[in-house]
Every structure is written in C-alpha cells, then in structure tokens.
Amino acid sequence: xxxxxxxxxxxxxxxxxxxxxxxxxxxxxxxxxxxxxxxxxxxxxxxxxxxxxxxxxxxxxxxxxxxxxxxxxxxxxxxxxxxxxxxxxxxxxxxxxxxxxxxxxxxxxxxxxxxxxxxxxxxxxxxxxxxxxxxxxxxxxxxxxxxxxxxxxxxxxxxxxxxxxxxxxxxxxxxxxxxxxxxxxxxxxxxxxxxxxxxxxxxxxxxxxxxxxxxxxxxxxxxxxxxxxxxxxxxxxxxxxxxxxxxxxxxxxxxxxxxxxxxxxxxxxxxxxx
Amino acid sequence: xxxxxxxxxxxxxxxxxxxxxxxxxxxxxxxxxxxxxxxxxxxxxxxxxxxxxxxxxxxxxxxxxxxxxxxxxxxxxxxxxxxxxxxxxxxxxxxxxxxxxxxxxxxxxxxxxxxxxxxxxxxxxxxxxxxxxxxxxxxxxxxxxxxxxxxxxxxxxxxxxxxxxxxxxxxxxxxxxxxxxxxxxxxxxxxxxxxxxxxxxxxxxxxxxxxxxxxxxxxxxxxxxxxxxxxxxxxxxxxxxxxxxxxxxxxxxxxxxxxxxxxxxxxxxxxxxxxxxxxxxxxx
Numbered sequence: 001x002x003x004x005x006x007x008x009x010x011x012x013x014x015x016x017x018x019x020x021x022x023x024x025x026x027x028x029x030x031x032x033x034x035x036x037x038x039x040x041x042x043x044x045x046x047x048x049x050x051x052x053x054x055x056x057x058x059x060x061x062x063x064x065x066x067x068x069x070x071x072x073x074x075x076x077x078x079x080x081x082x083x084x085x086x087x088x089x090x091x092x093x094x095x096x097x098x099x100x101x102x103x104x105x106x107x108x109x110x111x112x113x114x115x116x117x118x119x120x121x122x123x124x125x126x127x128x129x130x131x132x133x134x135x136x137x138x139x140x141x142x143x144x145x146x147x148x149x150x151x152x153x154x155x156x157x158x159x160x161x162x163x164x165x166x167x168x169x170x171x172x173x174x175x176x177x178x179x180x181x182x183x184x185x186x187x188x189x190x191x192x193x194x195x196x197x198x199x200x201x202x203x204x205x206x207x208x209x210x211x212x213x214x215x216x217x218x219x220x221x222x223x224x225x226x227x228x229x230x231x232x233x234x235x236x237x238x239x240x241x242x243x244x245x246x247x248x249x250x251x252x253x254x255x256x257x258x259x260x261x262x263x264x265x266x267x268x269x270x271x272x273x274x
Numbered sequence: 275x276x277x278x279x280x281x282x283x284x285x286x287x288x289x290x291x292x293x294x295x296x297x298x299x300x301x302x303x304x305x306x307x308x309x310x311x312x313x314x315x316x317x318x319x320x321x322x323x324x325x326x327x328x329x330x331x332x333x334x335x336x337x338x339x340x341x342x343x344x345x346x347x348x349x350x351x352x353x354x355x356x357x358x359x360x361x362x363x364x365x366x367x368x369x370x371x372x373x374x375x376x377x378x379x380x381x382x383x384x385x386x387x388x389x390x391x392x393x394x395x396x397x398x399x400x401x402x403x404x405x406x407x408x409x410x411x412x413x414x415x416x417x418x419x420x421x422x423x424x425x426x427x428x429x430x431x432x433x434x435x436x437x438x439x440x441x442x443x444x445x446x447x448x449x450x451x452x453x454x455x456x457x458x459x460x461x462x463x464x465x466x467x468x469x470x471x472x473x474x475x476x477x478x479x480x481x482x483x484x485x486x487x488x489x490x491x492x493x494x495x496x497x498x499x500x501x502x503x504x505x506x507x508x509x510x511x512x513x514x515x516x517x518x519x520x521x522x523x524x525x526x527x528x529x530x531x532x533x534x535x536x537x538x539x540x541x542x543x544x545x546x547x548x549x550x551x552x553x554x555x556x557x558x
Contacts, residue, residue: 176369182331183370186362187431188354188386205382208372212417 010134015060016247017132022141024248025133029125031255035262036121044265045116051258052123059127069126070119077118084111135167137240144242157233165221173214180209276342276359276438278305278328278471283337285323285495297323298495300337305439310465310472312486314479316517320495321475322365325443328473329360358387361437365444367428368421376419376427377412383435397434404464405430406456422453429457433464440464441473446481458485479513480521483542491516507540523547 012018017025039045056066070077088107096103129138143160150156181191184205191202285298298320305311315321326332327339330346330353338345346356361383364370373379377398384394402409405426411419416427425445432440442461446454462485465472474486482489483503490500493516499509506513510528513520520528527541527550538550 179364180370182326183364183367185331186329186357186364187370187383188357188435189382190354190386205370205372209370212372213369 011061011065011131012134013060013132015058015132017055017059017128019247020132020251021242021244021248022133022137023145023242024244024251025129026138026141026145028251028255029129031259032124032128033121035259036117036124038259038266039117039262040113040266041268043268044262045113045120047261047265048120048124049116052120052127055124055127059132061127061131066123066127066131070122073118073122077115080114080118081111084114136164139163139167140238140240140242157236169214169217172217173210176213177206177210180206276471277307277340278360278439278473279303279340279343280324280327281338281340283327283334283339285320285327285332286335289335296495298327298334301492301495301497302337303490303497303500305471305473306488307471308465308469309487310462310474310485311488311490312474312476312482313490313492314476314482314516314518315492316477318494319492319516321477321492322443323495324492325362325364325441325473325475328439328441329357329362331357331362358383358435359438361432361435361440363429363432363440363442363445365447367431367445368424371416371424371428371431374415375413376407376416379416379427380407380430380434383431387435394434397436398430401430401433401436402427404433404460404467406460422449425449425453426457426460429460436468437470439471439473441475443475444477445474446476446478454481461485477518479518479524479542483507483521483524491518493517503542504540507542510540 020028036048039048056063085103085107086101088104088110089102090104090106092105094102094104095108133141139160142163143156146154146156146159185191187205189202189205280301280303283298283301284296287293287295287297301320301324303324313321313324323332327334330339333347338347340346341356341359344351346353371379373382380398380401381394384397389397399409402412407423407426407430411423411427416424419427429442429445440461445457445461449457458481461472461474464470474482476482486503488500488502489506491498491506491513498516499506499512507524510520510524521542523544524540524542527536527538527547530536530551531538536550536554538547541547541550
C-alpha cells in the first residue's frame with residue numbers, strides 16, 4: 001500500500017560513492033547537471049550515458065532498482081520525445097509529410113538527444129546523491145555548504161533542522177495514514193465515491209485524524225527538544241563531523257576531467273562538420 | 275449470529291522484496307459463536323494480522339477466511355458488507371476520530387450502512403450506553419474529551435454498526451485499571467445482549483484470564499495452543515514458552531504448589547486461589 005512509496009530512496013551500502021563527503025556529492029551533482037546541458041552532439045551525449053552507467057556500477061546498486069526509478073518519469077520522457085518529433089521544423093525536406101504532420105530528421109535527432117539527456121540526468125543525479133546519501137547526511141551537507149549565508153542572517157541551521165525533521169517524519173506519517181485508512185475502511189468508509197466534492201469529502205475521515213496526529217507529534221517533539229535544552233545553532237556540536245578526504249579530491253579531479261571531455265567531444269563534432 | 279473460521283491461512287508481508295516476512299503460516303482457527311475468544315501472543319506473533327484478515331482489510335496469501343461458510347473474498351461478494359458484519363476496533367482507535375461531534379462520529383459507521391436516521395440514532399444511543407459514553411457528551415467535539423473517553427467513543431463507533439462479530443485489538447492498551455475494567459465489562463454486556471461473538475486481541479494474560487471464555491495462544495505466526503481458559507491455564511509452561519507473562523496470581527499459586535503447600539495448577543483468579551489456600555490451611 002502506501003508503504004511501498006519510497007521517498008528519499010536511500011540504499012545503504014559501502015561503495016566508493018557512499019563514502020564520499022555529502023558536500024562533494026552535492027557539488028558534483030550540480031556540475032553534472034550543468035554538463036548534461038552543455039553536451040550537444042552524439043559523442044558527448046554518448047559519453048554522458050557511459051558516465052551515468054559507470055556511476056551506477058560504482059554505487060553498487062543493482063541496475064534493476066535504477067531502471068525502476070526511471071519508470072515514473074517514462075511518461076515525461078515519451079511526452080518530450082513526441083513533442084520534439086512533431087514540432088521541430090527545419091529547412092531540409094521532411095522525412096514524412098502527411099499534410100499537417102511533418103516529421104524532419106532534425107526532430108528525431110532532437111528527440112533522441114532529449115531522451116539521452118533526461119535519462120543520464122536522472123540516473124546520474126539519483127545514483128550520485130539520493131541513492132547513496134542518507135537524507136540526514138544530505139541535510140548536513142546542505143547546511144555546511146550554505147553556512148556562508150549565515151553572515152547574511154539567513155537561518156541556515158533552522159532550515160536544515162526543519163528539513164531533517166520533515167524527512168524523519170515522512171515514514172512515520174505514511175504508516176499512520178495507512179493505519180487511519182484501514183480504520184476508516186473498517187467503519188465502512190468508501191473512497192470510490194463519485195464527483196469531486198464527494199471525493200474530497202470522502203478524504204476528510206483520513207485527513208482530519210492525520211492532521212491532528214501530526215500536530216500532536218509536533219507538540220511532543222517540541223517539548224522533547226526543549227527538555228534537552230535545544231536552543232538552535234549556538235554552541236552546538238555535531239555527532240558526525242564532515243571531513244574532506246583524499247577520495248573527495250579524486251572525485252573533484254574526475255569531475256574536472258569529465259567537463260573537459262564533454263567540451264572536447266563537443267568540439268570534435270564541430271571539427272568534423274567543417 | 276455468524277460463524278467465522280480461518281482455514282489454513284498464511285500471510286506474507288511485502289512478498290518478493292528484501293523485506294519479505296511471513297506473519298502467519300498455515301493457521302486454522304474456528305471462532306465459537308457467542309463466546310469471547312482471546313487471541314494472545316507476544317509482539318510479532320501475528321495476532322494483529324489475524325484481526326485485519328478477519329474483516330477483509332488484508333487478503334490472505336493462501337488459505338481462506340470463511341464467514342458462515344462462505345469465503346469473504348469469493349467472487350461476486352462485497353467485502354464492504356463483510357466489514358459491517360465483522361466490526362474491527364483497531365489498536366488506539368481514538369486516533370481515528372474526526373467528526374465535529376461525538377454523536378456524528380459514532381454515527382459514521384451506521385451512516386455508511388445507509389440506514390434510516392431513526393435507526394441510526396437508536397444505534398448510536400445504544401452503542402454509547404454499552405461503551406460507557408455519556409449522552410451529555412454527544413454534542414461535544416471528540417477532540418475535547420479525555421483519552422479514556424475518546425477510546426470509548428471509538429469503540430461505540432464500531433458497536434453502533436451492530437456487527438455479528440466484533441474484533442478488538444488491544445482495547446485497553448494504555449488505560450488505567452479502572453478504565454480497562456469499564457471497557458471490558460461494557461464489551462461483555464454488549465455480547466450478552468446481542469448474542470454476538472467477540473474476539474479480543476491482547477498480550478496480557480491477566481486480562482484474558484478475567485474476560486475471555488476461550489484462548490488462542492500464538493507464537494511466530496502459528497497457533498501454539500488453544501482451548502477454554504481453564505484448559506489453556508493447565509498448560510502454563512506453554513504460555514511461558516510463548517514469551518508471555520502469566521498473571522501474578524498464577525505465578526504465586528504455581529510456586530506454592532511446587533513447594534507442596536497447596537494443590538493448585540492452572541489457577542488464574544484471586545477467588546480460586548483464595549479458596550485453594552483456605553482449603554490447604556484447613557487440612558493442616
């Protein structure tokens with residue numbers, strides 16, 4: 001049921017990617033995403049896809065799981081591809097000409113490029129970040145990276161704490177929702193009623209208890225935190241102190257190499273075209 | 275009056291995933307009509323899974339759940355009708371309250387049964403009286419009530435559907451002894467006046483000794499032993515083996531018996547123990 005929804009989708013493990021510092025991984029993902037959009041020809045896009053596959057291999061996560069994560073975005077990918085095929089116009093003769101519908105070679109090329117881009121984007125960033133970094137470590141990393149903003153009086157720590165708590169409570173609330181749905185079903189509640197208003201009404205028996213319990217939990221948590229003298233960021237030490245290591249340096253070196261190769265491959269095609 | 279039977283039922287959570295877990299394996303239980311049957315077991319023994327199988331919230335992986343001899347998932351039968359006949363009170367049912375007033379919350383089940391308003395009102399009042407909800411509370415918001423009152427409103431909500439069989443999962447969890455007694459006595463009274471079957475799920479042998487007629491002891495998804503309360507208490511070692519605590523009075527009389535002071539195996543009420551000890555004293 002609801003429990004099958006995996007949010008965050010962290011798979012624990014001890015691969016090279018798992019052991020990288022979260023800050024490194026966040027920066028690498030940013031670099032990766034930008035580079036994905038830099039790539040603009042067959043060579044560099046193929047290289048992107050290869051990189052994504054290498055990353056999967058490095059993470060030690062089975063290809064099956066990675067493929068499953070693509071399923072939900074399949075519709076988006078197909079949609080983008082179709083739009084590209086039908087709406088791209090170019091000056092050469094169309095491959096197919098059915099009156100209103102004209103398909104050009106350029107359209108198909110664009111569609112394929114788009115598919116490769118989206119695929120490598122999703123695979124690369126999920127393997128690099130969400131699959132191999134636990135949500136808590138991730139928030140830690142974000143907090144540290146955003147630390148300079150504190151000088152501008154941005155409450156970085158508070159945001160990070162809010163995110164940590166939110167992430168922590170997702171599974172709890174999902175479980176709770178499951179329980180409430182079962183309990184209301186046992187009282188004969190039907191969730192298959194017709195009409196928008198009735199449908200919304202049918203969800204009240206779930207939403208109200210869920211909100212009540214969320215507020216109750218928030219209240220309890222606040223009291224528990226206060227009892228342990230939580231006062232925000234000031235003078236707070238960490239259980240896990242983030243530390244860069246040689247692995248991170250290697251990762252950064254590879255990412256620079258990665259950008260260079262993509263730029264180089266982009267150049268090759270221009271050279272070939274000339 | 276309805277008869278509920280589990281026939282070779284197995285249940286597996288999250289099959290075909292790394293989290294696969296067999297909660298029940300090949301369990302067969304026949305619930306006797308008109309009696310209070312206690313299902314007792316340690317955490318993870320599968321007792322709560324049984325509860326959700328009985329009214330079709332979960333579908334068994336293999337085996338059948340029979341209501342009056344008919345498979346509840348048989349083609350063409352409506353599972354939601356089964357839920358009106360087999361009422362299920364979840365653990366901590368007070369967290370499912372949602373209506374604006376207590377009356378409307380209790381009426382939620384009967385309203386879903388599409389009964390006429392007079393009948394709904396009658397059922398709400400009757401259920402409230404059995405569950406121990408004062409009519410003065412009817413116009414209050416359920417969220418204003420105390421924990422014990424909320425619990426009783428939630429139980430009344432199931433009773434108001436007037437099911438043939440009522441299943442209660444830990445109905446007294448977290449209540450003080452007095453609240454516990456009130457709830458169990460209400461359930462007993464309800465059974466007596468409706469001739470219905472009650473299934474109580476609990477981990478407390480103490481409650482079972484006081485309120486159940488029959489007991490089923492479960493461990494690791496299997497039935498360890500079953501029978502009337504007297505029969506089950508003759509096998510105190512089996513109860514202990516299932517990881518459950520025996521009632522204090524049973525522990526005391528067992529020790530006294532072991533030392534040869536009284537002759538009393540399987541005693542589970544204070545009255546009976548009192549009788550036996552008096553008997554032994556007289557013989558001296």
